[in-house]
Amino acid sequence: MMGKDQITVVILGSGTCVPTGKRGPSSTALIAPDGIVLVDAGSGALEKLARCGFSWEKVRAIFLTHFHVDHTSDLSLFLFAANYAPGKRRREPLELIGPEGLGDFVRRLVSLYRWVEPREYDLLLREGARPEGKVGEFLSFRTCPALHGDGRALSVRFDSPWGSVTISGDTGENDELVALAEGSDLLVIEASFPDDSTAGDGHLSPAAAGRIARKAGVKKVVLTHLYPETASRDPKSACAAQVEVPVIVAHDLLRLTLSATSNI
Numbered sequence: 001m002m003g004k005d006q007i008t009v010v011i012l013g014s015g016t017c018v019p020t021g022k023r024g025p026s027s028t029a030l031i032a033p034d035g036i037v038l039v040d041a042g043s044g045a046l047e048k049l050a051r052c053g054f055s056w057e058k059v060r061a062i063f064l065t066h067f068h069v070d071h072t073s074d075l076s077l078f079l080f081a082a083n084y085a086p087g088k089r090r091r092e093p094l095e096l097i098g099p100e101g102l103g104d105f106v107r108r109l110v111s112l113y114r115w116v117e118p119r120e121y122d123l124l125l126r127e128g129a130r131p132e133g134k135v136g137e138f139l140s141f142r143t144c145p146a147l148h149g150d151g152r153a154l155s156v157r158f159d160s161p162w163g164s165v166t167i168s169g170d171t172g173e174n175d176e177l178v179a180l181a182e183g184s185d186l187l188v189i190e191a192s193f194p195d196d197s198t199a200g201d202g203h204l205s206p207a208a209a210g211r212i213a214r215k216a217g218v219k220k221v222v223l224t225h226l227y228p229e230t231a232s233r234d235p236k237s238a239c240a241a242q243v244e245v246p247v248i249v250a251h252d253l254l255r256l257t258l259s260a261t262s263n264i
Contacts, residue, residue, distance in 0.1 A: 002033050002058065006259035007138070007160045009186060012048040013040075014224045014250035016192065017070040024048065024252055025070035026225055028167055028188055030158060034136040035060035039156065039167050041074040046081075052253060056081065057088060061135045064098035065146065065169030066153035067105050076109055079116035079123075093122040095135060099152040102127035130154075144180045146171035148202040155180055163258035166218070170225065172202050173212065181216035185258060188250070189213065190225035191235050206235035210242025224250040 008031040015023025025042025029049055036059045038045065046056050056078065064072055082090035096102065103125050110117045126133065131154070132142040138160050146153040148170040155177050157166040163185035168177060170190055181187050189212065192203035204212070206223060213221045221243065223235050231249070240247045248254070 002031060002035075004033055005162070006257050007032055007158075007162050007165070009165055009188070009256045009258070010049070010052055010054075011188070011222065011224060011250045011252060011254040012038075012045045012052075013042045014226060014252050014254070016225055016227050017068070018227060020228055022252070023226065023231070025073065026065075026170075027071075027074070028224075029054065030139065030165065032136060032138045032160065034138060037135050037139060037158070038062045040065055040071040040169070041078065042070045043073040045074045046077060048253060052255070057090070059094070060092070061095035061097060063141075063156055064096070064102065064105075065156065065167070066099060066149055067101065068149065068170070071170075072105075076113055076116050079109075079118070080113070082121065083115060083117075083119045089119070090121040093124050094118075095124045095126065097126045097131055097135075097141075099131075099154045100127055100129055101152045142180070144174075144176040146177070147174050148172065157181065157184065160258065162260060165258070166216075168204070168209075168212075170203060173204065173208050178212055178215045181212065181218055184216065184218045186220050186222065186256065187213050187216065187218040188222045188224055191223040191230060191239065192225050192227055194230050194233050194235075195238055197229075206230065206238035207242050210239035210247070213239070213245065214243040218245065220245055220256075221247045222250050222254070222256070223247065226250070 012027035013024035027045035
């Protein structure tokens with residue numbers, strides 16, 4: 001059921017491209033009173049959404065931070081279900097939001113899987129270097145470029161009547177992310193590699209995530225996109241050494257709530 005007068009944030013996937021039995025690839029759901037926004041859709045995201053008691057049919061928008069497989073693989077499954085789920089074929093519009101190249105990405109997906117081309121609903125694309133706008137009645141969003149991959153990557157902030165959530169996506173340290181996240185009630189931020197790793201180009205470590213959180217003055221930090229070697233090395237302490245606010249190490253199905261009466 002949709003919560004009334006609140007936004008529920010569910011970490012559907014807190015891991016990376018590395019398969020493990022504990023963490024699935026990246027996905028976060030924002031559950032608003034009038035529908036669901038998925039931020040990224042790594043494999044298993046839809047199954048975990050259902051496991052939390054939320055229907056894929058209530059998804060009104062999917063935001064892709066970038067086009068890597070561990071952030072997009074369940075998109076094709078979603079579009080397939082929208083066309084062919086028995087008795088549940090989609091007729092309501094679906095918004096797909098992401099960086100420059102989103103339209104070409106979708107066209108290539110359709111050329112590979114012809115079954116995902118929308119049949120009875122409109123697919124509304126919003127793409128750009130800094131897309132912004134509203135999703136439904138309660139969520140407005142704005143973005144900034146993220147330092148990752150080929151440069152077609154975004155971080156996103158959602159503001160609602162009950163508070164704000166910034167989601168970093170995959171990125172290196174970035175002053176624009178600090179500005180975007182300023183004062184956020186919740187910062188969901190990647191912490192891919194340990195602080196002594198040399199493999200982290202285009203990614204953050206737990207300490208780097210903490211520095212961004214401190215500079216942005218956020219109220220709570222959730223560390224996600226954790227490679228196994230990072231998850232096993234106390235990322236919470238490494239982040240908390242940099243910032244004096246609560247730090248949570250995400251796990252799949254972690255649920256947090258923004259409401260008039262809660263403080264996440």
